[in-house]
Structures are given as structure tokens and as C-alpha cells.
Amino acid sequence: xxxxxxxxxxxxxxxxxxxxxxxxxxxxxxxxxxxxxxxxxxxxxxxxxxxxxxxxxxxxxxxxxxxxxxxxxxxxxxxxxxxxxxxxxxxxxxxxxxxxxxxxxxxxxxxxxxxxxxxxxxxxxxxxxxxxxxxxxxxxxxxxxxxxxxxxxxxxxxxxxxxxx
Numbered sequence: 001x002x003x004x005x006x007x008x009x010x011x012x013x014x015x016x017x018x019x020x021x022x023x024x025x026x027x028x029x030x031x032x033x034x035x036x037x038x039x040x041x042x043x044x045x046x047x048x049x050x051x052x053x054x055x056x057x058x059x060x061x062x063x064x065x066x067x068x069x070x071x072x073x074x075x076x077x078x079x080x081x082x083x084x085x086x087x088x089x090x091x092x093x094x095x096x097x098x099x100x101x102x103x104x105x106x107x108x109x110x111x112x113x114x115x116x117x118x119x120x121x122x123x124x125x126x127x128x129x130x131x132x133x134x135x136x137x138x139x140x141x142x143x144x145x146x147x148x149x150x151x152x153x154x155x156x157x158x159x160x161x162x163x164x165x
Contacts, residue, residue: 005037005157012153018146022139026146029064030154033057054158061154065147072140 009027016023030037036057043053089097089112101111123129 004041004160005034008153008157008160012149016146016149018142018149022142022146023149025143026068026150029068029147029150030061033061033064036060058158065151069144069147072143 009030013020013023013027018026036053040053040057043049097111097115098108101108104111120129124134
């Protein structure tokens with residue numbers, strides 16, 4: 001008989017919008033830990049206390065998911081969702097950005113980020129960014145979505161297991 005996790009995992013694989021290869025890549029974060037998961041299921045079925053095992057399992061899986069996400073960039077030094085980038089801007093543009101920020105009651109960095117984001121999106125739509133960079137970016141986005149979905153799947157599974165108790 002399939003365990004509840006196996007059923008949930010297979011249903012997700014069939015229903016996700018993420019390409020199958022990326023979905024399976026994300027699930028690799030859990031494959032080595034599935035034995036632990038099945039042991040936890042067994043303890044719960046036998047009405048045994050699995051609290052310590054669950055805590056260790058969750059910590060292990062979070063670390064694995066984090067390391068898989070870091071591996072996407074090949075250059076990530078930390079797990080933050082943003083990086084600080086410093087650029088030199090001519091004084092006239094700096095003045096324009098400062099006045100714009102003051103006029104809208106925003107800080108300078110948010111206005112500068114809006115300019116950068118708009119420019120990148122425009123360059124992407126015009127094909128000015130190399131295709132290989134766009135392909136790697138799109139692939140990394142798909143994998144990040146898959147990791148988030150796997151993490152959400154695990155949380156749904158945990159909620160279902162708590163309801164069984």
C-alpha cells in the first residue's frame with residue numbers, strides 16, 4: 001500500500017505546471033529523506049510519539065532545499081533573496097533620481113530599482129539580452145517555483161498528518 005506521502009507526491013507531479021524535469025529535480029531534495037518520512041508515518045499510525053523525529057526531518061529538509069536553491073546560481077554566497085549591486089551614475093542622472101524619489105515620497109534605492117527593472121524587462125522583450133542568459137534565468141525560475149511547491153507540499157502533508165493524530 002502506498003503511503004500518504006507517496007500519493008501526495010505523485011498527485012503533485014501529475015498536476016504541477018512546472019516542467020517534469022524541474023519538478024523531479026526539486027523532489028530530489030526529499031528522496032533521500034523519504035525513508036525518514038515513512039518511519040514517521042509508521043510511528044503516527046502506531047500512535048507513537050514522533051515529535052523529535054519530525055523536528056529533525058524538517059530541519060534536514062529545509063537545509064537540503066536551501067542548498068539546492070543556492071546551487072541554482074553557482075555563485076550564491078548566501079541564501080538571501082536579493083543582492084546589493086553598486087553602480088556609478090552620472091551626477092545629472094543621480095539628481096533626476098533624487099528629485100523623482102522626493103516627488104513620490106520614496107527612497108532613492110526604490111526608484112533606482114524601478115529603473116533597473118523596467119530597463120531589463122524592455123531589453124529582454126527586445127532581445128537585447130543574450131538568449132543563453134534568458135534560458136538560464138527561466139530555468140532557474142522554474143526550479144525555484146518547483147522547490148517552493150515541494151516545500152508547500154510538505155507543509156500540506158504535515159497538516160494532514162496532524163489531523164490524523
